[in-house]
Amino acid sequence: MTDRRSARETLTLVTDDSTFTELPHPVRESRPDGPLGWQGYDASRARAADRTGESESVVCGTATVGGTRAVLIAFEFGFLGGSLGERTGDRLESAYAYAREHRLPVVPLIATGGSRMQEGMIALTQLQRVARQSALTREAGLPQIAVVRDPTTGGGWATLGAGADVILALPGAQVGFAGSRVRPPDADPTAYTAEAQVAAGAADAIVEPEELRETLGSWLRLLTTPWEGQPPVPAALGATGLPTAGREETAPAAGTDDPAPTAHHAGPAQPATDSPPASLREDTAAALGTADPTVAAQHATDSSPASPPENPAPALAETDPPATARDATQGTRPARHPEARLPTAGRESVSPAPNATDPPTTARDTTQGTRPARHPDAGLPTTGREAEQHAQSTQPSPANPSATAQEAAQHTPADSPGTGWDAVQRARSPQRPRAERYLDSYFTHRLAISGDRCGGIDAGMLCGFGERAGRAVAFAAQAGTATRPAGYRTAARLIRLADRLGVPVLTLVDTPGAANDAEAEREGAGAAVADLFGAVASARVPITTLLIGEGGSGGALALAAPGNTWATPDSYFSVIAPELATAILKRSPAQTERTADQLRVRPEDLAELGVVRTRPV
Numbered sequence: 296m297t298d299r300r301s302a303r304e305t306l307t308l309v310t311d312d313s314t315f316t317e318l319p320h321p322v323r324e325s326r327p328d329g330p331l332g333w334q335g336y337d338a339s340r341a342r343a344a345d346r347t348g349e350s351e352s353v354v355c356g357t358a359t360v361g362g363t364r365a366v367l368i369a370f371e372f373g374f375l376g377g378s379l380g381e382r383t384g385d386r387l388e389s390a391y392a393y394a395r396e397h398r399l400p401v402v403p404l405i406a407t408g409g410s411r412m413q414e415g416m417i418a419l420t421q422l423q424r425v426a427r428q429s430a431l432t433r434e435a436g437l438p439q440i441a442v443v444r445d446p447t448t449g450g451g452w453a454t455l456g457a458g459a460d461v462i463l464a465l466p467g468a469q470v471g472f473a474g475s476r477v478r479p480p481d482a483d484p485t486a487y488t489a490e491a492q493v494a495a496g497a498a499d500a501i502v503e504p505e506e507l508r509e510t511l512g513s514w515l516r517l518l519t520t521p522w523e524g525q526p527p528v529p530a531a532l533g534a535t536g537l538p539t540a541g542r543e544e545t546a547p548a549a550g551t552d553d554p555a556p557t558a559h560h561a562g563p564a565q566p567a568t569d570s571p572p573a574s575l576r577e578d579t580a581a582a583l584g585t586a587d588p589t590v591a592a593q594h595a596t597d598s599s600p601a602s603p604p605e606n607p608a609p610a611l612a613e614t615d616p617p618a619t620a621r622d623a624t625q626g627t628r629p630a631r632h633p634e635a636r637l638p639t640a641g642r643e644s645v646s647p648a649p650n651a652t653d654p655p656t657t658a659r660d661t662t663q664g665t666r667p668a669r670h671p672d673a674g675l676p677t678t679g680r681e682a683e684q685h686a687q688s689t690q691p692s693p694a695n696p697s698a699t700a701q702e703a704a705q706h707t708p709a710d711s712p713g714t715g716w717d718a719v720q721r722a723r724s725p726q727r728p729r730a731e732r733y734l735d736s737y738f739t740h741r742l743a744i745s746g747d748r749c750g751g752i753d754a755g756m757l758c759g760f761g762e763r764a765g766r767a768v769a770f771a772a773q774a775g776t777a778t779r780p781a782g783y784r785t786a787a788r789l790i791r792l793a794d795r796l797g798v799p800v801l802t803l804v805d806t807p808g809a810a811n812d813a814e815a816e817r818e819g820a821g822a823a824v825a826d827l828f829g830a831v832a833s834a835r836v837p838i839t840t841l842l843i844g845e846g847g848s849g850g851a852l853a854l855a856a857p858g859n860t861w862a863t864p865d866s867y868f869s870v871i872a873p874e875l876a877t878a879i880l881k882r883s884p885a886q887t888e889r890t891a892d893q894l895r896v897r898p899e900d901l902a903e904l905g906v907v908r909t910r911p912v
Contacts, residue, residue, distance in 0.1 A: 299372055299373075299406065299444070299445055300444070301347065301371060301372075301373060302347075302349065302353070302354045302369035302370060302371035302404070302406075303348075303354065303369070305369050305404050305406075305444065306354065306356075306358070306367060306369050306404070308504060308507060308508065309360055309367070309402075309404065309442070309507050309508045309511055310358035310359065310360055310367070310508070311358065311359045311360065311361070311362070311508075314358040314359045315356050315357070315358040315367070316356050316357050316358070317354065317355065317356040318355045318356050318357065318366075318389065318390055318393055319389075320351075320355065320385065320386045320389055321385045321386070321389055323381065323382050323385055325381070325382075328413075329380075329381075329413055329414050330381065330414050330415070330417045331413065331414060331415050331417070333413040333414075336413040336414075339375065339413070340375070343373065343374040343375050344374070346373055346374075347371050347373040347374050349371045349373075349374050351371075351374065351380075351382050351383055351386060352370060352371050352372075352374040352375060352376075352377045352378055352379070352380070352383050352407070353368055353369065353370055353371065353377075353383055353386050353387065354368075354369045354371060355367070355368050355369075355386050355387070355389070355390035357393075357399065360402065360508060360511045360512050360515055361508060361509060361511060361512010361513060361515060361516060362512060362516070363400070363512060363515035363516050363519060364399055365394075365399055365400045365401065365402050365515055366390050366391075366393060366394040366399050366400070366401045366402070367402045367403075367404060368387065368390055368401065368402070368403045368404065368455070369404040370403075370404065370405050370406045370407050370444070370451070371406075372406040372407065372408075372444075372446075375411060376407070376408035376409075377405075377406050377407035377408060377451070378407060378408055378409060378410060378411035378412075378418070379407065379409070379410050379411060379418060379421045379422070379425075379450060379451060380410075380411040380413075380414045380417075380418050380421065381414055381417055381418065381421065383411075383421060384421035384424045384425065387421075387424070387425055387428060387455075388424055388425075388428055391428035391429070391431070391432055392428070394432060394437060395431065395432055395435050395437065398435075398437065399437065400437055400438045400439065400440065400515055400518065400519060401432055401437065401438075401439045401440075402439075402440050402441070402442065402511065402515075403439070403441045403442070403455040403456070403459065404442045404444065405441060405442065405443050405444060405447045405451055405452070405455055405456050406444040406445060406446065406447060407446075407447060407448070407449065407451035407452075408446060408448055408449060408451075408474055409448055409449020409450050409451060409474060410422065410449060410450050419450070421450075422450040422453070422454050425450075425454045425455060426454050426458065429454065429455070429458050429459075433460075433795060436795055436796055436797060437796075438460050438461070438514075438515070438518035438519065438796055439458075439459040439460050439461075440459060440460065440461045440462075440463065440511065440514050440515065440518070441455060441456050441458075441459035441461070441462050441463070442463050442464070442465070442502075442507065442511070443456050443462065443463070443464045443465070443468055443470050443489060443492075443498065444465050444468055445465065445467065445468035445469050446468065446469035446470070446474070446475070447468060447469070447470045448469065448470070448471055448472065448473065448474040448475075448487075449472065449473075449474055452470060452471065452472055453472055456470070457497060457748070460518070460792050461499055461514055461518075461744060462492075462497070462498040462499050463498070463499060463500055463501075463502045463507070463510065463511070463514075464489035464490075464492065464493060464498050464500070464501055464502070465489060465501075465502065465503075465504060465507075466489060466490070466501050466502075466503060467488065467489065467490075468488070468489040469487055469488060469489075470487065470488060470489045470491075470492050470498070471486070471487035471488075471492070473487065475487070489501060493745065493746070494752070495746070495750050495751075495752075496745065496746020496747050496748060496749065496750055496751045496752045496781060496785070497746060497748060497750070498745075498746070499743070499744045499745045499746065500743070500745065510742075513740070513742055514742060514760075516762070516767070517742060517760040517761070517762060517767040517798075518760065518767065518796055518798070519796075520765070520766055520767050521766060521767050521768075521796065521797050521798040521799065521836075522763065522766040522767060522768045522798070522799050523766065524799070524837060525799065525837040525839055525859070526763075526768045526799045526800070526801045526837065526838075526839040527763075527839070528839055528841055528861045529733050529736065529737045529801070529803075529841050530736070531843075531863035531864060531865070532728040532732055532733065532736060532863075533727070533728070533863075533864070533865060711864055711897065711898060711899050712864070712897050712898075714888065714891070714892055714897075715867070715873070715888075715891035715892040715893070715894060715895065715896045715897055715900070716873065716887070716888040716891040716892065717897075718866070718867040718891075718896055718897040718898070719867050719869075719873060719891055719896065721864075721865050721866075721867075722844045722845045722846075722865055722866050722867045723844075723845065724865070727843075727844060727865045728843070728865075729774055729775050729805065729843075729844070730757055730772035730773060730774045730775070730803050730805060730843065731757070731774070733772070733803055733841070733843055734757065734761065734770060734772060734803075737761065737763060737768075737770075737801070738761030738762060738763050738768070738770075739761070739762045739763060739764075740761065740762055741759050741760065741761030741762070741770070742759050742760055742761075743757065743758065743759035744758050744759050744760075744785070744788070744789060744792075745758075745785070746781070746785060747780075747781045747782075747784035747785045747788060748784075748788065749781070749784060750781075751779065751780065751781025751784070751785075751818065752781055752785075753778060753779040753780075753781040753782030753785060754774070754776075755773060755774045755775070755776035755777070755778060755779065755782055755806070756771065756772070756773060756774070756778055756779075756781075756782030756783070756785055756786055757770070757771070757772040757773075757774055758770065758771045758772075758785050758786055758788075758789040759789070760793075760798065767798050768798065768799055768800070768801050769789055769790070769792070769793035769798045769799070769800045769801070770789075770800065770801045770802070770803070771785075771786040771789050771790065771800065771801075771802045771803075771854060772801075772802065772803035772805070773803060773804055773805045773806040773851070773854060774805065775805050775806065775844060775845070776806065776807075777806060777807055777808055777809060777810040777811070777847075777850070778806045778808075778809050778810060778850055779810045779815060779818070780810070780815055780818040780819050780820045780822075780823035780824075781818065781823075782823075783809070783820075783823035783824050783826065783827045783853065784823050784826060784827075786802075786827050786830070786854060787823075787826045787827045787829070787830040790827075790830040790831060790834055790838070791830050791834075793834075793836060794830075794833075794834045794835055794836050797836060798836060799836045799837040799838065799839070800834065800836060800837070800838045800839070801838075801839050801840075801841070802831075802838060802839070802840045802841075802854045802855065802856065803840075803841055803843050804840060804841070804842045804843065804844075804846055804851045804854050804855055804860075804868075805842070805843050805844035805845055805846075805851075805866075806845060806846075806847050806850055806851050807845050807847040807872065808847030808848050808850040808851065808872065809824055809847075809848070809849065809850030810850075824849060824850065824853050827853040827854065828853045831853070831854070831855070831856065831857075832857075837859075838856035838859065839856060839859055839861075840854065840855045840856040840859060840860040840861065841860075841861045841862070841863065842855070842860060842861065842862040842863065842866040842868060842898075842907060843863050843865070843866060844865060844866055845866070845867065846866065846867060846868030846869065847869065847872060848869065848870060848871055848872075851868065852868075859908075860906070860907045860908065861907060861908045861909065862898040862901060862902070862907040862908070862909055863898070864898060866898055867896040867897060867898070868896060868901050868906065868907065869891075869894050869896040870894065871894075873887050873888075873890045873891035873894060873896070874887055876890050876894060877890045
C-alpha cells in the first residue's frame with residue numbers, strides 16, 4: 296500500500312500554485328440516515344466530516360495544471376472509503392456539466408472503494424449517472440485524464456478510471472474491479488496493482504508522484520492544442536550503407552541565442568544505430584507463415600549494406616510552422632525503449648527542434664471543437680523554393696487535378712532501388728532507421744498511450760501524442776515486427792481518441808504483416824485489423840502516412856491513409872511477401888526475385904500505380 300494523500304494534498308501536488316477554486320455543489324436534503332434509513336448512517340457521515348474536514352467523498356474545482364486550466368475531481372478516501380453515494384453523484388454531475396459549459400478537460404484523481412453500502416442500490420445507480428456524464432463529455436470533444444491512486448476499486452475504477460481517455464497510475468496503488476475484501480482467498484494480489492493494469496493494457500503509464508504535475512500538464516497541453524491541418528510528412532532519414540536522401544540539419548530551439556538558418560543544409564549521412572527488435576526474426580517467420588529459420592533469417596537480415604555513396608543526396612527540408620512562445624526544449628525527457636513493458640508517462644523522447652524558418656501556424660481557438668479539413672498535399676517536404684514549385688506542378692492536388700501519378704513517379708529520388716527485390720532487401724535491412732528514430736526526429740517531445748483496454752499490449756505498435764512547433768499531432772507507428780491484434784486495437788483506440796479531440800494523426804507503416812500464429816487468431820486478429828481499417832476510414836481529422844520500411848499486405852495497409860500515403864526510398868508495399876507469392880504460384884524459390892519485380896513493389900512503381908506518393912528531390 297502506498298502513502299495515501301488526502302484530496303486536498305493531492306490537489307496541491309498536481310496544481311499550479313494557488314490556482315484551485317472549489318466549485319459550488321448542489322445541496323440535497325435527504326431523510327434521516329439516508330435513502331434506506333440505515334441506522335447510524337448520519338453519525339458515520341458526521342464522524343467522517345470531522346476527521347477529514349470534508350462534507351462528502353469528493354472535492355471538485357478548477358485549477359491550472361502545467362499552465363492548462365481543467366476541472367479536477369479529487370476523491371477523499373478518508374470519507375467513508377471514498378465511496379460513491381447520492382450526494383457524491385450530485386457533485387460529479389455538476390462538475391462534468393461545468394466542464395462542458397466552459398470547454399475544459401476533466402481530471403479525476405481517484406481513490407475509492409466503490410459504491411456506498413449504506414445507500415444500497417441508490418448508491419450503485421450513481422455509476423450510471425457518472426457514465427452518462429463521461430459519455431456527454433466525450434461527445435463534446437473534451438479529454439478526460441484519470442489518475443488512479445491507492446486504492447481505486449469497484450465502480451469508481453469501472454467508470455471514472457477505466458473509462459477515461461488516458462489513465463495514469465501512481466506506483467504501488469491497488470487498482471482493480473474487485474476490492475481486497477471481496478476477492479477469492481487464493482487470488483494473486485499482484486494482479487490487483489497499478490503495475491499489473493499497465494502490463495495488461497488497461498492503463499497507460501506509471502507516474503511517480505513528484506512527476507505527476509509535469510506529466511499531467513504535458514498531457515493536458517497535448518490533448519487541447521492540436522496541429523492545424525494536415526500533419527507534415529516526416530523527412531526520409533535513410534541509413535549509412537543504403538542510398539539515402541540525407542539527414543536534415545537541426546535548427547536551434549526557439550528561444551536560443553543562435554539565429555535560425557534560412558534553409559536546411561546538406562551534410563553527410565550519419566551512421567544509423569537502429570537495428571530490428573530482438574523478436575524480428577520470430578515475428579517475420581510468423582508473418583511469412585513459415586517455421587524455416589533460414590527463410591526468416593534471410594527476411595530479417597538480408598541485403599548487407601553497400602558502401603556509402605560518395606556524394607550523399609541533399610537533405611530534405613520540411614514545411615513546418617515555427618515554435619510558439621513555449622520553449623521547444625521545455626519538459627523533455629530521455630526516450631523510452633519501445634520494448635518496455637510498463638510505460639512511464641514522465642519519460643518523454645527528446646527530438647530536434649523544428650525548422651524556425653517555416654511558415655507560421657494559423658491560430659485556432661481550441662475550445663471550439665471544430666474539425667480541420669483534410670488536405671492531401673499539406674505538409675509536403677521540399678528541398679527549397681524551386682523544388683516546392685516543381686512538386687506543386689507534378690503532384691496531384693485540388694489546385695492541379697491534371698497532374699498524374701505517372702508524372703509524380705518520374706520525380707522520385709535518384710537513389711531508388713533498381714529492382715523489386717532490391718526494394719525488399721533495402722526495407723528489410725537491419726541498418727535502416729525504424730519508427731523510434733522517425734518519431735524522435737519529428738517531435739520535440741511525446742507521450743505514449745499503451746494497451747488496447749482488452750488485456751493486451753503490442754510493443755511493436757507505438758502510439759501516443761507528440762508536440763511539434765508547440766502543437767499536438769497524434770501518432771501510431773509500427774516498429775518493424777509482425778503486428779499483434781493488441782497493436783491494431785491500440786492504434787484504433789488512438790485514432791478514435793485523436794478524432795474526438797480534433798488532433799491530426801501521423802502513421803508510420805513498417806511491418807512484414809499481421810501476426811498469423813494460432814494465438815493471434817485466438818486474440819481476434821481479423822476483427823482487430825477490421826477495427827483499424829474502420830477507424831482510419833471514418834476519421835474526420837487529417838491523417839498523414841509514411842511508409843518507412845516493409846508494407847506487408849493488409850496488416851500494413853490498415854494503418855495507411857487512403858490518398859495520403861507517402862513512401863521513403865527504403866520501403867516497399869506488396870499485396871503479399873514475394874516469397875509467399877512465389878510459393879502460391881507454384882514457382883521455384885529461384886523465381887522469388889522475378890516475382891518481386893512483377894508485383895511492382897518499389898516506391899516509384901507504387902507511385903505510378905497511384906497507391907503512394909514519393910518525395911521530389
